[in-house]
Amino acid sequence: MEWFSVRMRAAAGGSHEQGGSHISGGERLVPVDAVESMVQSLVRRAMTHELGRPDFVNVTVEVVPAEAVRSLPALPISKREAESVEQGHAVAVEILGELGISREVAELAVCSIAEGPAPNGGAMRGAIVMDADTGQRLESDSARGVRVAKIDWHPEELQAWYEDVRSIGIASERIAEALALATKVTHTPGTVAELCWSDDPGYVSGYVASAELGYVRIPILKEWGSPLGGRVFFVRGISSVEDYEEALQAPVLLRREENKR
Ligand code: PML
Ligand code: MG
Ligand code: MG
Ligand code: MG
Incomplete structure (x- = not known):
């Protein structure tokens, strides 16, 4: 097929x-x-x-x-509490700290998304690739960033996943897509973690994802109405950002995994 x-x-x-x-x-x-x-x-x-x-x-x-096409099991989902943007950012920095990313680098990543990562301000089309140890940005075109393609849920699994998570209020296409992308990114060799929040003005949640801790949702990471959002992929030991981006194009279909809430 x-x-x-x-x-x-x-x-x-x-x-x-x-x-x-x-x-x-x-x-x-x-x-x-x-x-x-x-x-x-x-x-x-x-x-x-x-x-x-x-x-x-x-x-x-x-x-x-x-x-x-390769199959991957979806990352387990959990949630941390935050009631303001400041708290949300602090929670993100804390989780990144648990993954061995220094406060300095984590805060740099938060600021890079919060301030509009593209050189002209405004949202980026792709993601920032950041050295997990130095905070250096590695993308060759910082307006474009790196993109992830050829990723989806297995068609036989998505409806069942929606049923699994309906009771916890996260059965949305947006979250299904974000989980698929995060699963692929965190399985790509060289990735330590991903930090993301939406660039859509009406959506303020985001997550930190990693192979170690799964997909950890944070309810608020920006003010309502803000068009500034994006993604940072923290990497360690990649040979080149071009090879890393190429690995992010490998076709992947997601399968469910028991949710650990
Ligand atoms: C979630 O609520 O878990 C999804 C957050 C990221 C959504 C990014 C997007 O806007 O597509
Ligand atoms: Mg976008
Ligand atoms: Mg998107
Ligand atoms: Mg968007």
């Missing part, structure tokens, strides 16, 4: 390459009979986004041979 990678990226004020600002993106991996509806759903996401209407939308559909 073949799979199809469906990717979408949308920007306003020109394409990303022309310096337009990033509005929305999506990376999915679906069976052939789901390609058309996935294209429609991602185009709808772009055209109805709360950040405004894009004037550039790029959709790519590309076949992926079945033998290239």
Whole structure:
């Protein structure tokens, strides 16, 4: 059986390459009979986004041979409490500390997302890659960052996952996608942890993910209405950021794992 990678990226004020600002993106991996509806759903996401209407939308559909696809079990999910942005940031720094990332580097990562990581301010299309020990940013294009592609839930598992987590209020496409991405990133050799919160003004939650601690959700990491969000991948011992980004393109389908709440 073949799979199809469906990717979408949308920007306003020109394409990303022309310096337009990033509005929305999506990376999915679906069976052939789901390609058309996935294209429609991602185009709808772009055209109805709360950040405004894009004037550039790029959709790519590309076949992926079945033998290239690897299965991974979803990271276990847990949650820490925070009642303000300051508390949320402190919790993120604390979790990163448990993973061996210094306070200095963790705070640098928090600031890089909070202040708008792209050189022109504003959200980045991809993620920051940060040396876990020195805090140095490694991406060659700091407006673009690195992207993760060809990632999804196994189609037979997603509905069951929604049922598993409905009672804890996290059965959303956004969280399913974030968990899939975080699982893949934290399984990629060289990754120590990921820090993420949304760039959507109406969504303030985020997480710290790692192979060691799983996907740890933090309810608030920015003020309501802020368009500043993004991702930092903390890495150690990678040979080059290009090879690391290439590994992030390997096709992966997620399977469920018993949730440890
Ligand atoms: C996004 O906007 O796509 C990122 C969402 C990250 C947080 C998801 C969660 O609530 O766990
Ligand atoms: Mg985004
Ligand atoms: Mg996203
Ligand atoms: Mg977004």
